[in-house]
Amino acid sequence: MMDWIETIVSRGIRRPGYPADDWVAAWALDRFAEFGLHDARLEPVDLPVWRPVAASLEVHLDADPSRTVTVEAFALPYTTPEAAVTAPVGREVVPGAIVVPEYTFTELPQFYVRDLAKAVHDPEGVFDSLVQTLPFQLDYLDVIQGAIDGGAAGFAGALTGVPWETRDYYVPYDAVRRDIPAVWLSGGDARRVLALVDEGPCTGTLTVSAETGPAVSHNVIGTLPGRSDQWVIIGSHHDAPWASAVEDTSGIALVLAAARHWADVPEEQRPHNLLFLLTAGHMAHAAGTRAFISEHREMLGAVVLQLHLEHAARRCEAVDGALVPTDDPEPGWWFTSPGLEELVAQALVAEDLRRSFVLPPDVFSPMPPTDGAFFHPEGVPLVHFLSAPMYLFDSADTIDKVHEESLEPLTRAAIRIVEGTAGWRRG
Numbered sequence: 354m355m356d357w358i359e360t361i362v363s364r365g366i367r368r369p370g371y372p373a374d375d376w377v378a379a380w381a382l383d384r385f386a387e388f389g390l391h392d393a394r395l396e397p398v399d400l401p402v403w404r405p406v407a408a409s410l411e412v413h414l415d416a417d418p419s420r421t422v423t424v425e426a427f428a429l430p431y432t433t434p435e436a437a438v439t440a441p442v443g444r445e446v447v448p449g450a451i452v453v454p455e456y457t458f459t460e461l462p463q464f465y466v467r468d469l470a471k472a473v474h475d476p477e478g479v480f481d482s483l484v485q486t487l488p489f490q491l492d493y494l495d496v497i498q499g500a501i502d503g504g505a506a507g508f509a510g511a512l513t514g515v516p517w518e519t520r521d522y523y524v525p526y527d528a529v530r531r532d533i534p535a536v537w538l539s540g541g542d543a544r545r546v547l548a549l550v551d552e553g554p555c556t557g558t559l560t561v562s563a564e565t566g567p568a569v570s571h572n573v574i575g576t577l578p579g580r581s582d583q584w585v586i587i588g589s590h591h592d593a594p595w596a597s598a599v600e601d602t603s604g605i606a607l608v609l610a611a612a613r614h615w616a617d618v619p620e621e622q623r624p625h626n627l628l629f630l631l632t633a634g635h636m637a638h639a640a641g642t643r644a645f646i647s648e649h650r651e652m653l654g655a656v657v658l659q660l661h662l663e664h665a666a667r668r669c670e671a672v673d674g675a676l677v678p679t680d681d682p683e684p685g686w687w688f689t690s691p692g693l694e695e696l697v698a699q700a701l702v703a704e705d706l707r708r709s710f711v712l713p714p715d716v717f718s719p720m721p722p723t724d725g726a727f728f729h730p731e732g733v734p735l736v737h738f739l740s741a742p743m744y745l746f747d748s749a750d751t752i753d754k755v756h757e758e759s760l761e762p763l764t765r766a767a768i769r770i771v772e773g774t775a776g777w778r779r780g
């Protein structure tokens with residue numbers, strides 16, 4: 354599985370529509386065929402591509418224009434692609450001005466999540482004291498929307514509350530076109546900009562260059578017949594914000610491992626027909642999952658389980674502004690539909706997947722925050738595994754962030770959950 358992960362990551366950035374992502378889709382199709390999956394195929398997915406080229410912010414003090422700070426920036430996906438705006442710069446939203454709001458990640462005490470869970474596996478007893486840093490601020494879309502609604506000329510989000518130095522924050526990824534020049538600044542760069550802003554009125558130039566437009570990506574699909582007329586769909590997504598090892602190269606490896614396992618199991622021992630799905634365009638509002646649902650809606654009533662596998666993540670700590678991997682997995686969320694909770698809980702214990710929660714699919718939001726979310730409003734029974742390490746959307750998601758020790762236990766747990774649906778039927 355680590356060989357697969359290294360092969361994929363070595364291709365480079367896999368955003369929707371990028372050559373590396375197309376390569377990975379074709380490569381995964383070859384693996385499906387090699388394992389002996391039936392009807393292995395690519396299905397097209399229309400989506401918008403977003404390719405940031407360059408961005409910067411130059412700010413000077415109005416009272417002394419020789420006092421200048423110039424910093425590199427990273428454009429927010431699907432915002433105004435080409436811009437060079439000169440305007441006043443400040444901390445607050447002002448019509449016609451560039452706003453530099455400070456941005457902090459959310460600290461989530463695990464006892465809070467435990468109170469929401471249907472079951473937990475925490476043999477170490479860490480949930481009383483463990484606090485997880487999530488890779489977003491809960492109201493981050495409001496921050497950008499507030500700047501747009503307030504008539505700001507530009508948005509330069511200051512990642513001063515992110516525990517390591519980065520501007521590579523690929524958020525938001527809902528593929529909604531937002532008509533404002535908008536960038537992220539690393540914490541250190543932002544502090545230099547804000548120090549100047551705090552001295553007195555400043556003027557700045559925000560420059561953005563990015564490419565956007567339509568693209569065609571592909572879902573990767575293969576099937577195996579089983580002993581019932583019902584279906585289990587096992588999925589993850591193949592695109593990513595960066596060359597991302599955890600997001601979701603680890604998910605691809607989990608789906609491939611499941612496919613290889615079930616291909617070696619005789620048909621009469623497979624509890625249901627199995628469909629393996631690697632979707633395109635998670636980073637474009639789950640375009641691949643939405644395309645699959647609209648293309649295959651007629652089968653959804655016979656799906657007893659949609660299992661999504663995302664992010665075998667290693668927990669990191671921030672030490673002196675740098676990410677340091679630990680020996681521990683990031684807490685795992687298992688978004689599970691009613692009726693499946695006990696099956697999932699038993700699998701977590703059997704495979705000793707510590708730091709796991711069994712959660713209702715809608716515990717945090719109307720749909721789970723997963724690539725397979727759009728199966729939820731279709732009424733398909735879900736088990737969606739996902740963890741949300743703080744580096745999830747960042748270029749720091751490198752091979753050392755994969756929690757290698759979890760890959761096989763996660764694979765076995767996924768097999769147990771599928772086996773546990775034997776004899777189940779919808780309707």
Ligand SMILES: [Zn+2]
Pocket residue numbers: 590600601604635663664724
């Ligand atoms: Zn993912």
